[in-house]
Amino acid sequence: MAPSSSSLITVATCNLNQWALDFDGNVHRILESCRLAKEQGASYRLGPELEICGYGCEDHFLEHDTFDHCWESLCQLLGEGASDGLLCDFGMPILHAGVRYNCRVLCHDRKILLIRPKSALADNGNYREGRYFTAYSSPANSTANCPEKHLLPSTFFVKFGQRDAPFGLYHVECADGTAIGCESCEELWTPQASHIDLALRGVEIIGNGSGSHHELRKLSTRIELMMSATRKCGGVYLYSNQRGCDGGRTYYDGCAMIVVNGKIVAQAPQFDVHDVNVITATIDLDDVRSYRASHPSFGIQAARTIAESGGSNGLMYDTITLVFDPTNSASINKNRPKIMEGGMALKIASPEEECCLGPACWLWDYLRRSGAAGFFLPLSGGADSSSVAAIVAVMCTLVTKAAREYPEGDVAKDCRRICRKDDPGNSSWVPSTPEEMANFVLHTAFMGTENSSAVTHSRAKRLGDAIGSYHLSIKIDLMVKAVLQVFQIATGHMPRFASRGGTMSEDLALQNIQARLRMVTSYLMAQLLPWVRGRSGFLLVLGSANVDEGLRGYMTKYDCSSADLNPIGGISKGDLKRMLIYLPREYPGLDVLAEIANAPPTAELRPIDAATATAEAGHSQTDEEDMGMTYEELGYFGRLRKMSRCGPVSMFRKLVVTWSHLAPSDVAAKVKRFFYYYSVNRHKMTTITPAYHAEAYSPDDNRFDLRQFLYNTRWTRQFAVMDQIVAQYPDSDNKDKND
Numbered sequence: 001m002a003p004s005s006s007s008l009i010t011v012a013t014c015n016l017n018q019w020a021l022d023f024d025g026n027v028h029r030i031l032e033s034c035r036l037a038k039e040q041g042a043s044y045r046l047g048p049e050l051e052i053c054g055y056g057c058e059d060h061f062l063e064h065d066t067f068d069h070c071w072e073s074l075c076q077l078l079g080e081g082a083s084d085g086l087l088c089d090f091g092m093p094i095l096h097a098g099v100r101y102n103c104r105v106l107c108h109d110r111k112i113l114l115i116r117p118k119s120a121l122a123d124n125g126n127y128r129e130g131r132y133f134t135a136y137s138s139p140a141n142s143t144a145n146c147p148e149k150h151l152l153p154s155t156f157f158v159k160f161g162q163r164d165a166p167f168g169l170y171h172v173e174c175a176d177g178t179a180i181g182c183e184s185c186e187e188l189w190t191p192q193a194s195h196i197d198l199a200l201r202g203v204e205i206i207g208n209g210s211g212s213h214h215e216l217r218k219l220s221t222r223i224e225l226m227m228s229a230t231r232k233c234g235g236v237y238l239y240s241n242q243r244g245c246d247g248g249r250t251y252y253d254g255c256a257m258i259v260v261n262g263k264i265v266a267q268a269p270q271f272d273v274h275d276v277n278v279i280t281a282t283i284d285l286d287d288v289r290s291y292r293a294s295h296p297s298f299g300i301q302a303a304r305t306i307a308e309s310g311g312s313n314g315l316m317y318d319t320i321t322l323v324f325d326p327t328n329s330a331s332i333n334k335n336r337p338k339i340m341e342g343g344m345a346l347k348i349a350s351p352e353e354e355c356c357l358g359p360a361c362w363l364w365d366y367l368r369r370s371g372a373a374g375f376f377l378p379l380s381g382g383a384d385s386s387s388v389a390a391i392v393a394v395m396c397t398l399v400t401k402a403a404r405e406y407p408e409g410d411v412a413k414d415c416r417r418i419c420r421k422d423d424p425g426n427s428s429w430v431p432s433t434p435e436e437m438a439n440f441v442l443h444t445a446f447m448g449t450e451n452s453s454a455v456t457h458s459r460a461k462r463l464g465d466a467i468g469s470y471h472l473s474i475k476i477d478l479m480v481k482a483v484l485q486v487f488q489i490a491t492g493h494m495p496r497f498a499s500r501g502g503t504m505s506e507d508l509a510l511q512n513i514q515a516r517l518r519m520v521t522s523y524l525m526a527q528l529l530p531w532v533r534g535r536s537g538f539l540l541v542l543g544s545a546n547v548d549e550g551l552r553g554y555m556t557k558y559d560c561s562s563a564d565l566n567p568i569g570g571i572s573k574g575d576l577k578r579m580l581i582y583l584p585r586e587y588p589g590l591d592v593l594a595e596i597a598n599a600p601p602t603a604e605l606r607p608i609d610a611a612t613a614t615a616e617a618g619h620s621q622t623d624e625e626d627m628g629m630t631y632e633e634l635g636y637f638g639r640l641r642k643m644s645r646c647g648p649v650s651m652f653r654k655l656v657v658t659w660s661h662l663a664p665s666d667v668a669a670k671v672k673r674f675f676y677y678y679s680v681n682r683h684k685m686t687t688i689t690p691a692y693h694a695e696a697y698s699p700d701d702n703r704f705d706l707r708q709f710l711y712n713t714r715w716t717r718q719f720a721v722m723d724q725i726v727a728q729y730p731d732s733d734n735k736d737k738n739d
């Protein structure tokens with residue numbers, strides 16, 4: 001090991017807003033991140049997982065084209081000097097010996113130093129890496145002296161003169177003794193994480209390139225994992241993540257970080273509308289060496305590991321030696337490096353902030369990438385559609401701020417294009433306020449019937465005005481009457497509401513026709529409102545069914561719950577209410593949201609019964625009464641069903657304990673009612689509008705919660721077992737609490 005000339009090193013990591021299969025755009029963003037890393041004096045740059053093609057390529061990973069285009073992109077990156085003087089850790093898929101691997105490719109100058117395949121794949125929830133890739137296990141005969149080699153494509157050889165590169169679980173050791181290794185996303189989350197062996201083998205810097213999507217309250221888990229890893233093992237841990245909507249329901253929430261010896265020294269934003277964020281830190285590697293040496297217990301395990309050939313998790317780890325001194329590069333930093341010693345105050349968004357910022361950024365990416373001219377939202381003045389309107393308002397606030405800060409930047413250019421202000425006469429236009437932008441991009445309409453209340457009509461109008469949307473108040477009774485007349489002519493029957501002597505079927509049909517006609521009207525508006533306003537293009541229709549309604553199936557199939565996109569389909573009613581109460585504090589002018597949050601949710605599809613209508617609801621029909629359960633109870637059912645993997649019996653066993661104030665027979669009745677409605681309505685999940693994934697208990701059938709949709713809704717075995725358990729309780733237990 002050569003003596004170190006300096007122990008200072010400047011390292012960089014980034015958030016990149018990549019887009020699956022947008023190879024040219026992705027290269028452009030990677031080049032920008034390398035340029036910024038160099039500008040900030042870095043000698044090492046880490047990028048997100050599979051950044052070259054985008055993390056979310058899914059079944060496109062099965063196509064050979066994806067692999068070929070990645071090699072073209074890598075050639076372009078090296079050809080354009082991305083890694084000149086900078087050790088770059090890129091993420092891309094590689095076909096090695098006929099097997100697809102999810103790899104890190106470490107390049108320096110115009111050479112590939114190492115290809116490092118991922119050894120533990122992510123396969124839970126939305127992740128399906130095992131469908132596209134194989135987890136790597138090192139062949140017994142591969143060592144650093146005789147590493148497994150990957151034969152590089154001939155185009156690479158022609159351009160750069162390199163025929164092959166080491167392939168395996170190696171790390172690089174630089175000429176000055178600095179050791180740099182990789183850990184790929186999920187590997188950090190495994191019990192025998194690879195960073196443990198890397199640290200015990202003396203690797204000081206570990207880069208984790210991730211493709212990790214947002215879920216409410218998940219960031220804290222990531223942070224805990226990294227802090228705990230470096231607290232126990234010492235070292236510099238860099239985390240890089242994608243950020244944005246890369247073409248699907250998930251939002252990658254960035255938050256690149258640099259952690260040293262258990263302390264975070266740099267953090268990039270979690271929610272943001274910029275495509276590229278690079279963060280750097282200059283670190284004294286002697287701090288890592290001395291931290292480790294000060295823990296004798298670490299020393300004992302390190303000495304034992306180096307003596308053994310394999311890693312503790314049965315994989316082979318080894319070293320590839322390089323002729324490269326990253327610390328020298330740091331010392332020629334033009335600016336005097338600011339050495340990171342202490343930790344920094346962490347920015348962790350509250351769940352209320354996450355609920356609005358995540359979907360707002362996702363909507364912005366979707367809007368600018370879809371080519372649409374804006375959104376159309378059926379706005380009922382209730383909590384759900386108002387939450388969606390508020391999220392669009394937050395989007396306009398973020399975009400207006402970014403566009404005004406950099407009128408020549410990409411955000412401003414996208415904003416001009418969407419607002420149709422990109423003609424030469426408007427080359428520097430940016431919205432002066434979020435409301436001005438909202439008036440271009442957000443179209444809202446209250447579509448009342450004779451069953452709607454004046455209260456919700458007024459709330460919708462006041463919210464539209466506060467946000468600045470292009471708002472309409474429409475009456476759709478004419479349409480309802482026309483359809484019912486057609487039905488009467490065809491069948492000779494006219495349905496009646498239950499309150500007017502009709503059956504439940506008639507009642508439901510009369511409710512559903514209003515709801516469905518709103519959907520038809522929405523699509524008409526979305527197609528023609530730009531034309532009405534003398535503009536080109538189409539609008540995306542926004543849906544607003546929350547996660548609990550989806551779970552219970554409390555929605556009309558193919559009504560306004562069917563739309564192009566639903567920003568809140570993965571968020572619970574409870575979290576939405578908290579968000580509505582939080583928003584007016586951060587965004588003055590949106591005071592009406594607090595009033596909306598406190599109103600009892602109502603579908604307003606039945607005639608108003610003046611005797612039972614309350615002033616706040618403005619209506620006699622309330623969701624919770626209709627559903628036969630409260631939104632709070634739905635939260636319990638949802639979490640237990642999905643996150644705790646409970647069937648009816650185990651859910652009952654858990655809730656008997658949690659709801660000890662209720663008689664077991666009552667708990668059983670509630671659980672049975674939930675499973676009945678869940679199963680009778682599960683078919684609605686097969687056509688549910690693509691929604692922002694936010695909750696681990698989302699019932700989204702398309703990607704996340706894979707279940708049958710035709711059930712025996714009597715659940716005979718399950719309910720019989722529950723009855724047996726209830727019968728085991730003393731009569732007094734059931735009776736006392738029932739009284």
Ligand SMILES: Nc1ncnc2c1ncn2[C@@H]1O[C@H](COP(=O)(O)OP(=O)(O)OC[C@H]2O[C@@H]([n+]3cccc(C(=O)O)c3)[C@H](O)[C@@H]2O)[C@@H](O)[C@H]1O
Binds near residue numbers: 558710
């Ligand atoms: N097993 C199965 N597989 C596939 N499809 C199946 C099916 N069973 C029924 N269906 C289909 O589903 C239909 C029944 O579903 P659907 O037409 O939706 O009707 P349904 O679920 O009976 O009624 C809609 C409910 O949603 C409530 N709602 C409506 C609108 C807004 C809100 C709100 O506040 O959020 C609430 C409304 O008060 C009512 O309780 C059947 O007529 C049939 O076409």
Ligand SMILES: Nc1ncnc2c1ncn2[C@@H]1O[C@H](COP(=O)(O)OP(=O)(O)OP(=O)(O)O)[C@@H](O)[C@H]1O
Binds near residue numbers: 382
């Ligand atoms: N009067 C209305 N005008 C416009 N859109 C409506 C109206 N009533 C319902 N919708 C649309 O249909 C969706 C479902 O209807 P409903 O009012 O029953 O909804 P909800 O889920 O309780 O939501 P919200 O809290 O927004 O009322 C709403 O989110 C809204 O988009």
Ligand SMILES: NC(=O)CC[C@H](N)C(=O)O
Binds near residue numbers: 210
């Ligand atoms: N891409 C991955 O390996 C991601 C898995 C990891 N559990 C996460 O959510 O961040």
